[in-house]
Amino acid sequence: MLPVSPHVIGHRRPAAHAALGMALLVAGLAVPAAPASAAGPTTGTTVTLAAASQPTLRQGSRGAAVSQLQTRLTALRYDVGGVDGIFGPSTHHAVVAFQKVNGLVRDGIVGPRTWAALDRPVVPKPKYTHTGYSVEANLTRQVLYLAKGGSVVRILDASSGKASTPTPTGNWTVQRRIDGWRQSDLGLLWRPNYFYRGYAVHGATSVPTYPASHGCVRVPVPAMNRLWTTIRIGTPVHIYR
Structure with missing residues (x-):
């Protein structure tokens, strides 16, 4: 995918900016990720407009987006505890574990970078193999x-x-x-x-x-x-x- 310069986006009028955003979404182009936070390491994950459009979720959040998050984490083998649409402590720890594995800031908050990493996650493998x-x-x-x-x-x-x-x-x-x-x-x-x-x-x-x-x-x-x-x-x- 081709990155879009933030300078091009930043100098558009609001209406033109919205039109450009819709065109990029259809084209599947990506907006470059923001600079890494000093709070911890990041993978430099490119944030797509689709990821940026997702709501920011944190402990206490509820609803369909939380269920979507829990379903995705469960499919990736993170210990969510169940899909109930409630961002409780188990979901928080599952998000932190995902952020640890993917080199993201370990804040338990699901923002654009974490949503983007959920689309292209690191899939860990065990170091040792046992039948049980x-x-x-x-x-x-x-x-x-x-x-x-x-x-x-x-x-x-x-x-x-x-x-x-x-x-x-x-x-x-x-x-x-x-x-x-x-x-x-x-x-x-x-x-x-x-x-x-x-x-x-x-x-x-x-x-x-x-x-x-x-x-x-x-x-x-x-x-x-x-x-x-x-x-x-x-x-x-x-x-x-």
Whole structure:
């Protein structure tokens, strides 16, 4: 597609600008994306007029556009929790996970750049292949993959260990599990799945967009509830950067 100079668009009269926009939409041409925000990295995704025309969605939004977003994220294997037209916490974390994988600003807001990336997304692949389910924590992207047979079947927002208490990298299996809250010396863990000593993949009420834990891999509590029946003792766990 040929980019359209913003200088050409900016000097048109309003009526002419609208006519040009309609012509571009029909032609499928794109408007160059705005400069990257200082709040975080972006992929430089080209924003089409179709993406720019979508409503900006954030936590608290409702309606058909939210259902469209949830349906698309679900098709891409992000853990939305269900399509109900309500932009709640699970949808927020799914959007953040998508933004992490696609190198976008991790703000949980679905604006033109995120809409555009949803049309041409990065499709992650697991690093390891198992016939059954396995869990992979990508510490660089701060996401957790549930994989099976060489494909990622679910993508969860995650927060691993901060610099002072890093999450150990390596290949392990789930060794023990607790079905409920565990009060550890460093805080509460929901349904922890221990893979190495006291390190676990567990649910937490706080899952920031950056590494913030004491070494475990945190995921949202509702996401852990949906993950709980899929993994078990012996499930492979791979932690890498």
